Amino acid sequence: MITVTRSIKWRMAMWLLISVLGLGALLMLEAWQSSRQAAERAFDAQLAAAALTVSEAVQWRDGVPEVIIPPAALQILATSSEERVFYAVLDADGRQLSSNWPLWPVPDALQTSLGQAPDSAPLVVDQPTLHGSLRLYGREVSSAGWVDQQPVQVWVGHTLSGREQLTWALFRQAVSRFLIMVVLAGLLMALTIRYVLAPLRRLRHQLRMRDAEDMGPLEAHVPREIRELAETLDHLFARQRQGREDLLRFTADASHQLKTPLAGLQTTTELALRSDDPDHWREALGAVHDSAARTSRLASQLLSLARLRHIQGDVTQTSLELTGLVREVALDWAGREQARHHDLGLEPLPPAPVMVTAQDWALRELLGNLIDNALHYTPAGSRISLMVNREGKDVCLAVLDDGPGVASEALERLCRPFERAGRQDTEGSGLGLAIVETIAQRLGGRVRVTNLQPHGLQVALWLPEVRLSGAGLPEKRGLPGDSSARTEV
Template sequence: MMRSLKRSLALWWLAIMLMLGGLMLIEAWSSAHRSADQALDGQLEAASLTIAEAMQWSDGMPLIEIPASALEVLATRWQERVFYELIGADGQLITRNAELPVTARLKREVSKAPVYVDATYHGETIRLHGREVSSAGWDTQEPVQVWVAHTCIGRDELARTLIERTLTRILATMLMAGVILIFAMRAWMMPLRRLRSALRERELEDTRPLLVDVPEEMHELTDTLNHLLGRQRQHRDSLLRFIADASHQLKTPLAGLRSISELSLKSPDPRDWQQALTTIQDETDRTSRLATQLLNLTRLRHQVDLADTDRIALDRLLKTTVLEWAERQDARDHDIGVEIVGSGPFVVCGEEWALHELINNLIDNALRYTPAGTVITLGLRRLNQQLELFIEDNGPGVGVPDPASLIRPFERAGRQDTCGSGLGLAIVASIAERHHGQLQLSHCQPSGLRVSLLLAVAESGHGEEDQ
């Protein structure tokens, strides 16, 4: 399933906006109610002070006539119901227009500081305010509690109005942010569009580095693409060199076959024909082997991943392969032996045909580039969690300072006295890389060549009978 970067950015933006919008709405609701309470609590306070100023004392008894100005203060555009109640110091009722829910706890609290509290009156929510008025300066020193209240319809309406205004601003802000995001995404995507256009306009053989103006955050992407293009360029150059070398290697024996056949056809002597046919057969075998090796090398290099891996008992495979070579005429003049060091299991995971081909090429390479009588030893040893498969000989060795250069295709270390194709070690190197092994070539003392391959030991499990 393809993922859209634009869709992902839009979803992230929507999630963030919804979260922030929700937090802003919660804050707006709380702020609106606080603002409404502050505005209308001020009216309650003004009304209570107006009532307190209108209070008079006569013969130790408080006399009050609720002034119209106090009720006008509480009269809002929402036509709320207004209540008041005055209580003396000893708890006696002075006057009221409603029996307000003033509890003993509220009476104690109002003696310390003015009180604002939400209460319920006949099933309706009211806002209750009380303050204790000192009668200092009058002919009595008794304090009086003034309680005023009104219904909360106006508060709710005011808070709702404030919330609606805030909500409008929030929605407008989110809409503007969405529009800005659209243009921002178009600007952000422009470097990707330029990069896409640069790639689409390229020819198939164009592997030059990309020169596209991109932001700093995309430099890693362009560097990765340029690295990939560089590897493709190297691979193409290597493939072209390989094709040229392969063509030359195939052209030489074919030209020889043509010359031999032409000369033999011109001779009337059947003995010349017999000799020509023998030579043609030898050259045909060599050319056939060269073509097989070319196909194997191409197959190994273009099929990077292992196809079907098996648990392979490498010691058994090594012994079997050496016995096969011991019966061939090519190995009669050499001393080929097997050396197994340490105890098993010698089990690896890989492709059996490929490892068999690897051992075949190691043996064939040693036979072709060493003289008769050379001792060739194939061995296997366990090094912790790795197995070392090696082959060494006491032949003349190779005349190059760095034996690792021999793994290049058609590299024969300057030797022209053999019928080798120069592909054996290249195939070995490809198989080693395919199995994530480490291939090492080194000189033997006093002479000879040693080739070793390190492979990971297969994990324990079912199938130990393979050993």
């Protein structure tokens, strides 16, 4: 079932947008700090220039300092924001020589700090006043007269409206540039996403235009990031192609296998219809009965194999006790007509219960096919044994016989449908081991066919063992017997 989620374009756009917004927030913070610092530097430079102009206006007349402020000193601080400008010139004793500070004198603390500054370094501070916050710039200069030389403090200041306006102007310019950059980046991002996803669109178009019968490899140029996707599709097509070939071959083989007994039935009935002898009729009816039985068995195996290979979804599996199930199956087959001329028995079974995860019917089907296969392909009087052994973390379930075995070159083909290892002298259909192989794959196990020495054949299935605590183990089922010797059933 396919569940459609948000597109790759949407996800890429959202993550890029989040990244841009996060980076933009940092850039805006940095732009605000830079704008404020630039405005501070610009206006502090104006204060320094105005203080220098005021200090040059200090003159001595009759031993008394006089300050005549030139208009240019205050015009330096004039801006379009119409902020208020203040100045004050103080002598060494803190008396105001000249000032437009009628309501608020320069605080003594600031005067003391300026006097203690090294090398006549200026003092720049923000000072709250009745007129609002002011930016003050103080500088101590030596004013030379005819008689003596005394230090003079020059203070200039203005309100902060001009600085704020300049800060916001610079910040708006930065924001404008950033928004333009975001718009351009969005357009480039959209074009980039479209360009990057172009190989996926071409691959999608190629798959849509592909013929339903075309299972060949893809012919597409893809980037490295989606190479694995293309290879997975190629692998899927290869498996579908192989599955289709197997289905066609299976259908052809099944048709051939069914055609042969049906043709025999038709020939037998035609010969019987030409004869007036009841003995011929009875013989023909016996041949028809035997052929119908073989055809019914072949059809049953074909249905079993088709059902096993086309079961959809996971089948519920439970923990089963294997040794008891093997005993029951052996007992059931020992009572059948097919096993009357064979020696069917059990090899020594493990004393403790053996647990595996499987379906009961699947294991019975598997064992039934192995036993039936051994009965058909071994001569009368042959010995057939069922064996269960632990091998590490796995359990080995095997059926052994002392028949003629199989040629070594045919061992690998035995699990294919209708493969009979060249034996045409038996009534087998060649589907038994194919069914066993299919069941083993569904149970997560593996099958191996080997020849025994000096003669005989072993078909073994390995399944993972389920470890349970002693208190939770079920009791063994089936026939009682000696676990150290082969049991005849």
